[in-house]
Amino acid sequence: MDKFIFLIPLFPLIGFIFNGLLGKKLGKGVVSFVGCLTVGFSFLTALFIWKDLLALPPEERLFTQVIWDWISVGGVHVPLEFMIDPLSMVMILVVTGVGFLIHVYSTGYMYHDESYWRYFAYLNMFVFFMSMLVLGGNYLVMFVGWEGVGLASYLLIGFWYQGDENADAGKKAFVVNRIGDFGFVLGLFLMFLTFGSLSYLEVFPKALEMYESGALALNSGVMVAMCLLLFVGATGKSAQIPLYVWLPDAMAGPTPVSALIHAATMVTAGVYMVARTNILYTLAPTALLVVGIIAALTAFFAATMGILQYDIKKVLAYSTVSQLGYMFIGVGVTAYWAGIFHLMTHAFFKACLFLCSGSVIHAMSNDQDMRHMGGLAKKMPITYATMLIATIAIAGIPPFAGFFSKDEILWKAFTFPYYPVMGKIIWTLGTIGAGVTAFYMFRLIFMTFHGEFRGTEEQAKHLHESPVSMTLPLVILAFLSFTGGWLGIPHLIGHKLGHVPNILETWLEPVFEHSAKIVAHVAPTPHYPEPLEWSLMALSVAVAVIGICTAYYIYMKRGADLPEKMAKEYAPLYQLIHNKYYVDEVYDFMIVKPIYYFSVALWKIVDAFIIDGIGVNGPGWLVKRCSAGVRLIHNGYVQTCGAFMVLGLVAIACFYLYG
Amino acid sequence: MAPIEYYITLSCILFGLGAIGFLTRRNAIILFMSIELMLNSINLMLTAFSHFKADMAGQVMVLFIFAVAAAEVAVGLAILICLFKHIKSVDITKFNLLRW
Numbered sequence: 001m002d003k004f005i006f007l008i009p010l011f012p013l014i015g016f017i018f019n020g021l022l023g024k025k026l027g028k029g030v031v032s033f034v035g036c037l038t039v040g041f042s043f044l045t046a047l048f049i050w051k052d053l054l055a056l057p058p059e060e061r062l063f064t065q066v067i068w069d070w071i072s073v074g075g076v077h078v079p080l081e082f083m084i085d086p087l088s089m090v091m092i093l094v095v096t097g098v099g100f101l102i103h104v105y106s107t108g109y110m111y112h113d114e115s116y117w118r119y120f121a122y123l124n125m126f127v128f129f130m131s132m133l134v135l136g137g138n139y140l141v142m143f144v145g146w147e148g149v150g151l152a153s154y155l156l157i158g159f160w161y162q163g164d165e166n167a168d169a170g171k172k173a174f175v176v177n178r179i180g181d182f183g184f185v186l187g188l189f190l191m192f193l194t195f196g197s198l199s200y201l202e203v204f205p206k207a208l209e210m211y212e213s214g215a216l217a218l219n220s221g222v223m224v225a226m227c228l229l230l231f232v233g234a235t236g237k238s239a240q241i242p243l244y245v246w247l248p249d250a251m252a253g254p255t256p257v258s259a260l261i262h263a264a265t266m267v268t269a270g271v272y273m274v275a276r277t278n279i280l281y282t283l284a285p286t287a288l289l290v291v292g293i294i295a296a297l298t299a300f301f302a303a304t305m306g307i308l309q310y311d312i313k314k315v316l317a318y319s320t321v322s323q324l325g326y327m328f329i330g331v332g333v334t335a336y337w338a339g340i341f342h343l344m345t346h347a348f349f350k351a352c353l354f355l356c357s358g359s360v361i362h363a364m365s366n367d368q369d370m371r372h373m374g375g376l377a378k379k380m381p382i383t384y385a386t387m388l389i390a391t392i393a394i395a396g397i398p399p400f401a402g403f404f405s406k407d408e409i410l411w412k413a414f415t416f417p418y419y420p421v422m423g424k425i426i427w428t429l430g431t432i433g434a435g436v437t438a439f440y441m442f443r444l445i446f447m448t449f450h451g452e453f454r455g456t457e458e459q460a461k462h463l464h465e466s467p468v469s470m471t472l473p474l475v476i477l478a479f480l481s482f483t484g485g486w487l488g489i490p491h492l493i494g495h496k497l498g499h500v501p502n503i504l505e506t507w508l509e510p511v512f513e514h515s516a517k518i519v520a521h522v523a524p525t526p527h528y529p530e531p532l533e534w535s536l537m538a539l540s541v542a543v544a545v546i547g548i549c550t551a552y553y554i555y556m557k558r559g560a561d562l563p564e565k566m567a568k569e570y571a572p573l574y575q576l577i578h579n580k581y582y583v584d585e586v587y588d589f590m591i592v593k594p595i596y597y598f599s600v601a602l603w604k605i606v607d608a609f610i611i612d613g614i615g616v617n618g619p620g621w622l623v624k625r626c627s628a629g630v631r632l633i634h635n636g637y638v639q640t641c642g643a644f645m646v647l648g649l650v651a652i653a654c655f656y657l658y659g
Numbered sequence: 660m661a662p663i664e665y666y667i668t669l670s671c672i673l674f675g676l677g678a679i680g681f682l683t684r685r686n687a688i689i690l691f692m693s694i695e696l697m698l699n700s701i702n703l704m705l706t707a708f709s710h711f712k713a714d715m716a717g718q719v720m721v722l723f724i725f726a727v728a729a730a731e732v733a734v735g736l737a738i739l740i741c742l743f744k745h746i747k748s749v750d751i752t753k754f755n756l757l758r759w
Contacts, residue, residue, distance in 0.1 A: 631759040632759055634757065634758050634759045635755075635758055635759075636754070636755030636756065636757055636758030637751075637752065637755060638690075638751040638754055639682055639683070639751065642681055642682050643682055646678055646681075646682065
């Protein structure tokens with residue numbers, strides 16, 4: 001089956017070209033069928049490859065395929081190659097599986113849109129590029145996918161481009177992504193310079209060899225620089241501080257786009273990249289520390305930004321930024337499998353949350369303001385049930401999915417081998433953030449589904465449950481949000497339940513074993529007593545419950561007056577958080593405006609005045625002025641002509657005599 | 660024979676007179692005559708050199724100049740007659756349309 005890896009990106013590519021060229025004429029039925037089927041086929045192919053991968057013993061689980069000798073010049077050889085190992089297997093199943101569900105959902109959600117065909121073309125294009133990213137066998141193929149999903153993101157965020165804010169949001173996403181990509185490319189250059197290749201199967205063995213032979217020291221400047229540069233790309237793509245600002249604005253796009261691209265797949269590309277590059281990161285502990293700190297700060301601050309947003313999608317957007325922070329905490333403390341685990345569970349519950357919110361928005365006649373909602377539970381039971389399940393999952397209540405992944409990350413942060421003290425600090429931020437997460441998510445539930453309906457009469461009439469095409473994916477994703485965590489039951493609990501293995505950790509072990517060995521050698525983890533692990537686990541659950549109860553108290557018990565009273569009482573703090581700490585405004589003032597004015601100066605002065613005025617029009621003007629003067633010689637008199645003739649003759653004679 | 664300097668001097672004086680006439684006279688026909696004077700002064704000089712150098716080339720060139728001068732005068736007078744038909748005058752200050 002390894003001969004068929006190329007089919008996984010090929011199917012959506014065909015879908016993109018087909019829907020793009022012929023979609024408009026062929027009508028919605030064909031477009032939906034082709035659009036969903038291609039991703040469905042990709043998922044099936046991925047399942048078949050998984051079956052084959054399972055048949056092999058763990059150390060040999062690797063399929064590669066070279067399609068084409070892409071770049072071959074001088075000492076640079078970069079083929080178009082694919083590689084599937086346990087890590088990319090997990091990723092591609094998530095991408096194509098959740099992608100397929102979202103395609104099906106979109107057939108319902110986007111049904112009344114006139115650019116239906118364009119939507120599905122772009123969505124297929126996105127799956128194509130995302131699969132290239134995940135299946136790539138070298139960093140350049142990954143980068144092709146990386147850029148491509150940025151493009152798809154831009155096109156889909158600005159899908160309703162007729163609206164200015166939508167186009168601006170798409171532009172913002174692409175530009176901020178690009179800034180990150182600049183760092184990423186510099187990292188690639190450094191990598192090629194150091195290792196002479198960009199291929200996974202060449203770089204990682206070479207790095208290990210250089211480390212073991214002593215040629216490459218632990219924490220060498222080159223490795224730290226390389227890993228940090230790659231991480232800059234990840235901050236752009238996966239919305240970490242400082243490049244997260246595009247993601248909340250990206251909510252201008254259709255809700256299934258937010259679910260697929262900005263919750264489940266594209267934004268996780270950064271986490272995947274760091275997990276893939278785990279060996280290099282393990283060899284550069286400083287880079288890991290930076291990753292961990294930035295991630296913890298992002299997780300915490302983004303969570304706080306979510307508590308005062310009134311747009312249902314904005315809450316979920318900040319939640320995504322925060323949860324991505326958790327994933328990066330996971331990979332930042334060398335618990336790479338935990339980061340990937342959270343990536344997977346997050347894909348399930350966040351996609352479910354976004355799709356449910358789309359269902360709600362649909363019912364509310366495209367109103368996204370939670371202050372107009374309320375009491376929707378009775379009108380939309382399936383949406384309510386699935387959203388509640390996903391919310392409990394994200395809050396981290398066992399036995400739902402979020403608990404297992406988040407808890408694993410927090411425990412691993414607490415026991416960070418390289419920097420134990422920083423690990424505790426990261427753990428603190430993460431735990432408080434988990435409480436805040438539970439708070440704002442349940443605030444969302446209470447404001448949307450409970451209490452009295454606060455919208456208009458018109459909206460009340462339209463409230464209805466969504467069609468099956470939309471509710472079926474919700475049910476499937478809710479089920480996965482409930483059960484997905486059981487793939488990664490930690491040993492602590494697994495032993496108590498009778499030797500239940502940690503399936504995901506074992507599956508991903510071959511990918512991360514080298515890193516684990518290096519960490520064990522350099523900074524062996526001290527033995528933490530079991531009760532400590534149990535109590536930390538209980539603490540994180542308690543924090544989540546406190547968050548839920550606080551939300552219940554504020555939004556349910558005391559009625560509508562308490563939130564408003566609190567807003568007035570703590571007005572400066574309220575304003576600060578409600579305006580997202582004014583980060584966008586600061587960026588605008590410090591970066592965007594100077595660049596804008598600099599561009600205007602370049603335009604008005606350099607382009608219009610210097611180049612056009614002096615360079616292009618200048619010689620023309622000069623010729624005109626000079627000739628205006630010189631033509632006065634022609635005064636019409638014959639004698640003048642004669643005089644010049646004589647003068648010329650004299651000049652020649654002089655030249656001849658004295659020259 | 661007189662020394663060659665006399666012939667050269669005479670030729671130069673004639674050429675100068677012709678040039679001055681060419682530059683200062685107003686009547687177009689006098690202009691033509693001045694041009695002829697200049698040409699003939701050159702003829703004189705060429706013949707003198709031919710005699711003193713005992714080389715026939717000078718006198719051959721003189722014959723060329725005769726022919727050219729004659730042709731030139733013919734064409735020039737033809738143009739002048741055409742011009743006269745329009746402007747009714749041979750005063751060169753009246754020929755001033757070819758100006759800026």
